[in-house]
Amino acid sequence: xxxxxxxxxxxxxxxxxxxxxxxxxxxxxxxxxxxxxxxxxxxxxxxxxxxxxxxxxxxxxxxxxxxxxxxxxxxxxxxxxxxxxxxxxxxxxxxxxxxxxxxxxxxxxxxxxxxxxxxxxxxxxxxxxxxxxxxxxxxxxxxxxxxxxxxxxxxxxxxxxxxxxxxxxxxxxxxxxxxxxxxxxxxxxxxxxxxxxxxxxxxxxxxxxxxxxxxxxxxxxxxxxxxxxxxxxxxxxxxxxxxxxxxxxxxxxxxxxxxxxxxxxxxxxxxxxxxxxxxxxxxxxxxxxxxxxxxxxxxxxxxxxxxxxxxxxxxxxxxxxxxxxxxxxxxxxxxxxxxxxxxxxxxxxxxxxxxxx
Amino acid sequence: xxxxxxxxxxxxxxxxxxxxxxxxxxxxxxxxxxxxxxxxxxxxxxxxxxxxxxxxxxxxxxxxxxxxxxxxxxxxxxxxxxxxxxxxxxxxxxxxxxxxxxxxxxxxxxxxxxxxxxxxxxxxxxxxxxxxxxxxxxxxxxxxxxxxxxxxxxxxxxxxxxxxxxxxxxxxxxxxxxxxxxxxxxxxxxxxxxxxxxxxxxxxxxxxxxxxxxxxxxxxxxxxxxxxxxxxxxxxxxxxxxxxxxxxxxxxxxxxxxxxxxxxxxxxxxxxxxxxxxxxxxxxxxxxxxxxxxxxxx
Numbered sequence: 035x036x037x038x039x040x041x042x043x044x045x046x047x048x049x050x051x052x053x054x055x056x057x058x059x060x061x062x063x064x065x066x067x068x069x070x071x072x073x074x075x076x077x078x079x080x081x082x083x084x085x086x087x088x089x090x091x092x093x094x095x096x097x098x099x100x101x102x103x104x105x106x107x108x109x110x111x112x113x114x115x116x117x118x119x120x121x122x123x124x125x126x127x128x129x130x131x132x133x134x135x136x137x138x139x140x141x142x143x144x145x146x147x148x149x150x151x152x153x154x155x156x157x158x159x160x161x162x163x164x165x166x167x168x169x170x171x172x173x174x175x176x177x178x179x180x181x182x183x184x185x186x187x188x189x190x191x192x193x194x195x196x197x198x199x200x201x202x203x204x205x206x207x208x209x210x211x212x213x214x215x216x217x218x219x220x221x222x223x224x225x226x227x228x229x230x231x232x233x234x235x236x237x238x239x240x241x242x243x244x245x246x247x248x249x250x251x252x253x254x255x256x257x258x259x260x261x262x263x264x265x266x267x268x269x270x271x272x273x274x275x276x277x278x279x280x281x282x283x284x285x286x287x288x289x290x291x292x293x294x295x296x297x298x299x300x301x302x303x304x305x306x307x308x309x310x311x312x313x314x315x316x317x318x319x320x321x322x323x324x325x326x327x328x329x330x331x332x333x334x335x336x337x338x339x340x341x342x343x344x345x346x347x348x349x350x351x352x353x354x355x356x357x358x359x360x361x362x363x364x365x366x367x368x369x370x371x372x373x374x375x376x377x378x379x380x381x382x383x384x385x386x387x388x389x390x391x
Numbered sequence: 392x393x394x395x396x397x398x399x400x401x402x403x404x405x406x407x408x409x410x411x412x413x414x415x416x417x418x419x420x421x422x423x424x425x426x427x428x429x430x431x432x433x434x435x436x437x438x439x440x441x442x443x444x445x446x447x448x449x450x451x452x453x454x455x456x457x458x459x460x461x462x463x464x465x466x467x468x469x470x471x472x473x474x475x476x477x478x479x480x481x482x483x484x485x486x487x488x489x490x491x492x493x494x495x496x497x498x499x500x501x502x503x504x505x506x507x508x509x510x511x512x513x514x515x516x517x518x519x520x521x522x523x524x525x526x527x528x529x530x531x532x533x534x535x536x537x538x539x540x541x542x543x544x545x546x547x548x549x550x551x552x553x554x555x556x557x558x559x560x561x562x563x564x565x566x567x568x569x570x571x572x573x574x575x576x577x578x579x580x581x582x583x584x585x586x587x588x589x590x591x592x593x594x595x596x597x598x599x600x601x602x603x604x605x606x607x608x609x610x611x612x613x614x615x616x617x618x619x620x621x622x623x624x625x626x627x628x629x630x631x632x633x634x635x636x637x638x639x640x641x642x643x644x645x646x647x648x649x650x651x652x653x654x655x656x657x658x659x660x661x662x663x664x665x666x667x668x669x670x671x672x673x674x675x676x677x678x679x680x681x682x683x684x685x686x687x688x689x
Contacts, residue, residue: 129661131658131664133664137616138616139614140425140606140615144654144658145658145664147422148418148659151409151414152409152415152659163518163611164518164520165518165520165521165609166518166611169527169530169606169607169608173531177414229516229518259517
């Protein structure tokens with residue numbers, strides 16, 4: 035009976051597995067040098083690359099394993115679309131795994147170990163924890179499998195390349211927007227996002243520093259880390275509003291907390307009188323900007339991140355040099371420019387759902 | 392149950408031959424070692440007629456304590472502090488259950504919530520990095536062809552087996568789980584041995600937490616979510632009775648292997664992680680149903 039259940043599950047997924055199974059096990063006889071040695075020989079302190087074109091389609095069908103924190107956020111759905119669409123363009127086969135949330139580090143580690151065991155040609159990793167994924171990345175490197183960090187970084191120099199937004203700039207852009215709006219002084223609280231992730235750290239620190247340097251009359255009253263979900267944002271913001279009735283600004287490291295926080299601000303009858311900034315652009319964020327609850331959001335380009343991740347993996351496997359750091363672009367959405375933004379690099383096409391979760 | 396394990400292995404192996412590779416077998420055994428250690432503690436708790444819902448949260452508390460002490464005082468001190476933290480938390484649960492007579496379900500539910508809170512408080516919610524590199528060996532190293540976490544889990548299984556089958560404590564665990572009143576009437580100091588059960592469970596969680604911390608070379612306050620439920624599942628899938636008295640190390644080992652092979656195998660044959668949960672849920676219930684049906688027939 036168990037077996038029958040299991041077989042049915044297998045058949046179901048076989049139907050939706052991407053690009054079929056093909057010859058699953060071409061040996062990865064790339065004579066791959068231990069990852070990390072791939073950086074271009076020249077230019078020791080190379081400037082981060084901000085454009086990265088698609089390489090020529092390789093003759094070989096590479097197998098790329100991808101592990102991302104979760105798919106509960108449209109940001110990662112957009113990224114998943116980028117991975118899968120780009121893999122199709124480059125004839126690569128993708129295994130996309132999601133760990134079910136930033137609290138499941140152990141699960142992500144098991145997933146990456148399973149990718150290593152199934153001898154994929156390359157691994158793309160959006161890390162749940164910077165320090166927490168070091169060991170498994172080094173394990174992959176030791177097995178000759180290159181690891182590409184996308185979006186959230188591992189604290190290891192064994193990765194081939196780091197593709198992300200310039201999180202420092204995201205923090206500063208929010209600080210500048212906040213500072214200009216609160217010229218005559220203000221009191222800000224921060225919803226930083228998932229503890230231990232590179233983005234929550236860098237963005238939040240940059241926001242604080244920029245405020246302190248350029249807008250000293252804007253004070254940070256408090257900050258909280260949480261899982262990146264609307265429920266957490268709602269809860270924390272309700273509590274902040276109780277603790278500090280004088281709040282005039284809210285920073286959000288991610289828009290998943292922002293849509294919850296916006297709900298709290300709206301319920302408290304303070305929509306529009308509190309300046310709210312966020313990162314990213316899920317549908318609810320767009321709606322809250324249109325309604326004037328969220329004032330501005332800095333848009334990352336998750337689709338581009340996904341595309342560049344696959345490009346970097348294929349380029350590396352084709353023995354082309356891969357720049358060690360790449361920054362995907364940013365834009366700011368406000369009520370004024372909402373309908374003029376080009377969202378093809380931000381969101382998956384409407385109605386698209388990831389085939390393998 | 393062994394037949395199911397073999398069948399699973401054959402199915403996964405035929406779909407993805409890498410399932411049988413040495414790397415992957417080492418992989419599976421390393422991945423299940425944490426669950427194995429937690430399930431051992433859970434076996435003591437359930438056999439004795441209780442339950443320990445706190446083991447998942449204890450992983451987080453142990454991880455944070457271990458990392459903080461290690462960063463301050465050194466490798467050995469950190470490991471010792473981690474295991475001790477597990478034992479102390481178990482002792483607290485045990486005292487509440489045995490002396491204050493709070494039902495185990497409630498006492499350990501309280502510990503589940505409180506231990507997570509303590510882990511978040513001690514760490515400020517942030518991961519604790521900067522641990523010595525040598526510590527990584529405990530999570531990623533090998534003794535011969537065997538991953539160290541696997542070796543630790545195997546030693547723990549042997550130890551638990553000896554305790555349950557060869558010692559007075561072991562016999563009393565079964566006695567309390569079969570019929571607590573009878574155990575009291577036959578002069579067993581039930582309070583004392585109940586307390587020891589939860590200390591044991593806490594110590595196993597302590598060892599598991601230290602190894603998991605080594606695997607992620609950092610203290611992580613969010614580790615171990617829902618692991619307590621998997622440890623309970625491991626105990627009952629193999630044939631342990633949820634109300635106590637029936638089961639043992641052998642049945643728990645079966646349960647751990649089924650869950651471990653399923654998790655790894657479904658990843659290797661690329662079944663979506665959402666569907667994996669459905670499969671695992673069905674197998675938990677199905678296995679216990681088959682077991683009960685067989686029992687009724689006899």
